[in-house]
Amino acid sequence: MKDLTFQTLIAVFEEIFGFWLFWGMVAAAVIVTLAYIYVLVRDRSLSMRKFFLAQLSMPFGAVAAVWFVMVMTHSHVSDIGGPVDVIVFLGVAVLGAIGCAILVYTLQSLMRGKGDTSSDL
Amino acid sequence: MSHLTQIPASRRAFLGLAAGGLALAAAGAPAQAAKVRTSARIVILGAGAAGTALANRLVERLEGASITLIDGRKQHLYQPGFTLIAAGLKPADYSVSETGGWLPKGASWIEEPAAEIDPEAKIVTTASGQKVAYDYLIVATGLTLDYDQIEGMSLDLVGREGIGSVYAGPDYAAKTWALMDRFTDEGGIGLFTRPATEMKCAGAPLKYTFLTDDYARRKGTRGKVEINYAAHGGSLFSVPIVNEKVRMLYEDRGFNTVYNHVMKAIDPGKKIATFATPEGDVEMPYDFTNVIPPMRAPDVVINSPLPWADRWVGQGWVEVDQYKLRHRRYPEVFAVGDIAGVPKGKTAASVKWQVPVVEEQLVAQIEGKDSDELYNGYTSCPLITRIGRAMLVEFDYNNNLTPSFPGVIAPLEELWISWLMKEVALKATYNAMLRGKA
Structure with missing residues (x-):
């Protein structure tokens, strides 16, 4: 790799997933992030009750992300051959876990509505 | 406990995050030189x-x-x-x-x-x-791919009589995959070669040998498959340090390697290829072969x-x-x-x-000036060793390894990340290069 620019990275991701799937995922990620910011600003606080449930969803998010990457790239867990592979693998899992946690937290907040603290500890 | 259940959210933190993202995007924009x-x-x-x-x-x-x-x-x-x-992983129109x-x-x-x-x-x-x-x-x-230099060989044979040719084009590569798929189901003798001329992507003949072996192993037919590799010269790869690694992998995978064998003729009826060697002509049988012609x-x-x-x-x-x-x-x-x-x-x-x-x-x-921009012979080859793994081999005129990611991606190690680069990132980088952007 000679010049790895932001533009090149975008092109790379478009190629990996296809134009529509990639930009669909970007749009989904932006919508979830904006919704997350919205509920945080609206509620002016982070609810630990919702956060707890969100944490419970993290392993599922991690597994789903790893599965997705493996299927898209014709790979298998046994293909991991060195330290850098383990880092990439864990990175995918961590991204999936965090993404899923944000999604679950946001969905709970949106569904339960503003100021719903009745179920808090 | 209730004070622990709520963490205040700061507007400043959000803005900081957004600004950081924008700065990252802006930093990636290439500078424009004067025309x-x-x-x-x-x-x-x-x-x-x-x-x-x-x-x-x-x-x-x-x-x-x-x-x-x-x-x-x-x-x-x-x-x-x-x-x-030719490995059945992409359709012909991919290329x-x-x-x-x-x-x-x-x-x-x-x-x-x-x-x-x-x-x-x-x-x-x-x-x-x-x-x-x-x-x-x-x-x-x-x-130009010079198939005519191999007696008995012509492009219309590709996809029949066990004759594949990955180099010939996307449709021929797809036909080669159909043959390789059948071969690794049924078993037999696989014959792999490379020409004696200069050639494009000298790693490709090796990759395809590895991929055929991998399919046989996945299908549980490796016991019925014999893999023979005929090298044109005294080594498998022109860079000595890479050659040694490939030699070790070939040994590990159980390939039979012969050296100084250059394909000169093929008999589709008998399924026999003839090689010029220092000891005279040698015939080798095959049930499946990937013909790589001389190039000029x-x-x-x-x-x-x-x-x-x-x-x-x-x-x-x-x-x-x-x-x-x-x-x-x-x-x-x-x-x-x-x-x-x-x-x-x-x-x-x-x-x-x-x-x-x-x-x-x-x-x-x-402009009437001199430029000190020079090409040092850099070449790179994501040498696939099985589906899901490759070695990212990069080198220059002096046969020195020139890793792009030293200390992170080891050049002579079979890695998943190198496979990811070949399978998903390479075409995008190539397309960006075509547009003059990379």
């Missing part, structure tokens, strides 16, 4: 990877120049994809796009092959007889005064300075890509490194 004014007539022979990438860069770099591409091929082929097609879709608006395209190059008169004549005068000529024709310059170059007279005799590569890629006898002629007569680098990765060098050398020459 050079010129009325030079630049002719680029060939609209493949090298010709297209260079045209896109020159259009951005020069103002007032007349840039003309000459190429009769309507289809652009992403050749690094052929191995993936096919329209030549016209990649070319810049500021350049014109003569859609016919060149028939004659006259570097004394500085004129290129096309197949229809049109004469195109130039001030600067970039030879980027690519190379296209006729228009071979029949011109441009090739080396004393090196690679009969192959016709253009006589250029290996660092500047400028012709040694005609200083207004450059060669880039497969056709360049340099010791290494007939790969898309080499093109990516060569194109900016030719651009800088040419622009400097137009």
Whole structure:
């Protein structure tokens, strides 16, 4: 790799997933992030009750992300051959876990509505 | 406990995050150099990877120049994809796009092959007889697969009688996959070779051997499959340190390797290939083979005064300075890509490194200056060793390893990340290169 620019990275991701799937995922990620910011600003606080449930969803998010990457790239867990592979693998899992946690937290907040603290500890 | 259940959210933290993201995006934007004014007539022979990438860069770099591409091929082929097609991982159209879709608006395209190059008169004549005068000529024709040099071989045999040929094109690669799939179901003798000439992507013959072995193992038929590899010379790969690693892997995978065997004939009826060796002709049987023909310059170059007279005799590569890629006898002629007569680098990765060098050398020459931009022979090969793993092999003229990610991606290690690069990131990088963006 000679010049790895932001533009090149975008092109790379478009190629990996296809134009529509990639930009669909970007749009989904932006919508979830904006919704997350919205509920945080609206509620002016982070609810630990919702956060707890969100944490419970993290392993599922991690597994789903790893599965997705493996299927898209014709790979298998046994293909991991060195330290850098383990880092990439864990990175995918961590991204999936965090993404899923944000999604679950946001969905709970949106569904339960503003100021719903009745179920808090 | 209730005070612990709520964490205050800060607006400043959000803004900080957003600003950071924007800064990251802005940092990625490439800087724009001032354009050079010129009325030079630049002719680029060939609209493949090298010709297209260079045209896109020159259009951005020069103002007032007349840039003309000459190429009769309507289809652009992403050749690094052929191995993936022949391994059943991508469809044949994965490698096919329209030549016209990649070319810049500021350049014109003569859609016919060149028939004659006259570097004394500085004129290129096309197949229809049109004469195109130039001030600067970039030879980027690519190379010719010379199947005729193998007796009994012809392209219409590919996909039949156990004869595959990954190099021949995307459709032939798909036919080769159909054969390889059947072969690894049924078992038999697999015969793998490479030619004695200079060739593009010298790693590809090795990759395909590894992939065939991998499929047999996955299907549980490896016990019924014999894999024979006939190397053209005394080694499997021209870079000694890589050769040793490949030799170890070949041993590990149980391949039978013979050296100094060059395929000269094939008998589809008997399924026997004949090899020239120092001890005389040797016959080797096969149930499946990947024929890789000798490679040479296209006729228009071979029949011109441009090739080396004393090196690679009969192959016709253009006589250029290996660092500047400028012709040694005609200083207004450059060669880039497969056709360049340099010791290494007939790969898309080499093109990516060569194109900016030719651009800088040419622009400097137009301005009456010198450029210190040089090509060091860089080539890269994501050497697939099975589906899901590859070695990212990068090296230069001196056979030194030149890893792009030292300490992170080990060059001689079979890694998943190297596979990810080959399978998902390479084509995107290649496309960006065609547009002159990488």
